[in-house]
Structures are given as C-alpha cells and as structure tokens.
Amino acid sequence: MYGEALELVHQHRAASVALLERHLGIGLDTAEALLQRMAKETTAVRRVPSGLYLYTHGPIGEELTALHGFAQEVLAALASDCVAELRAAVGRYGLPAPHQAAPNATSAAPKNMDQASAT
Incomplete structure (x- = not known):
C-alpha cells in the first residue's frame, strides 16, 4: 500500500x-x-x-534538503563557536559567500581588540 x-x-x-x-x-x-x-x-x-x-x-525538494543540511551545520558550528566551519558550509551548499562590509569612513569603532584597549 x-x-x-x-x-x-x-x-x-x-x-x-x-x-x-x-x-x-x-x-x-x-x-x-x-x-x-x-x-x-x-x-x-x-x-x-x-x-x-x-x-x-524535484528542485524545491533538493533546495529544502540543502537548506536543512546547511541549517544543521550552522547549529553545530554555533554550538562549538567555530565560525570557520560556517564559512566552509556556505561553500559546500552552494550559497553565496557574504560580502564583508567596506570600512565606513564615519565609523570610529576600533578594528580589533588591541586598538580598543589602547584607547
């Protein structure tokens, strides 16, 4: 049946x-x-x-399967605090890599922790 x-x-x-x-x-x-x-x-x-x-x-099923797999990897990477694994997962699932924002000339935020502690 x-x-x-x-x-x-x-x-x-x-x-x-x-x-x-x-x-x-x-x-x-x-x-x-x-x-x-x-x-x-x-x-x-x-x-x-x-x-x-x-x-x-069909195509929607394949996309849902890929998104589900990616979501599982995101959750695992977040649990282990591993951003590099998230970047690798983006490539494995054929997702576009996020563009890093260009430094904003009006932003006074320090670029790293050394600069933050020096001020």
Whole structure:
C-alpha cells in the first residue's frame, strides 16, 4: 500500500491525509502513518510545523534538503563557536559567500581588540 500511496502523491503533486483516504479507501490513522513514513523515508514529502504535509519533489525538494543540511551545520558550528566551519558550509551548499562590509569612513569603532584597549 505504501508504494501505491507514494505513486498517488507523485501523480497529484500533493500530500494530504484526505487525498490518501479518498483515493485508497483507507482510514485517517492509516493515511497519516503513510504520510509520516513518506516524510521520514523520502524527500518528496515534508511535514510542516502546522502538521500538514507538503509535496516537495524535484528542485524545491533538493533546495529544502540543502537548506536543512546547511541549517544543521550552522547549529553545530554555533554550538562549538567555530565560525570557520560556517564559512566552509556556505561553500559546500552552494550559497553565496557574504560580502564583508567596506570600512565606513564615519565609523570610529576600533578594528580589533588591541586598538580598543589602547584607547
């Protein structure tokens, strides 16, 4: 039944409990369990915080997977206070590198801690 449910989701490009109930003639709990399994085992279905399911096959799924991976690396790098790892993760996920702001002529802020302690 799982294969049939997955095929149905791809065919309709939608993932919902009602879709599976209606087309497969199954109950609410079974439909929910199938979608949970799809969300866990595939990139075609994602469960959003509201509890609904989102069909994410194709380019959007790939982008969401990359963003999820990048977010996990950001959290790990922040936990270990390692900015270099964040910069490396930007490259691994094909994100544009942030541009460093040009020094502002009107800014009187010191550039490093040595200058700050000397004043």
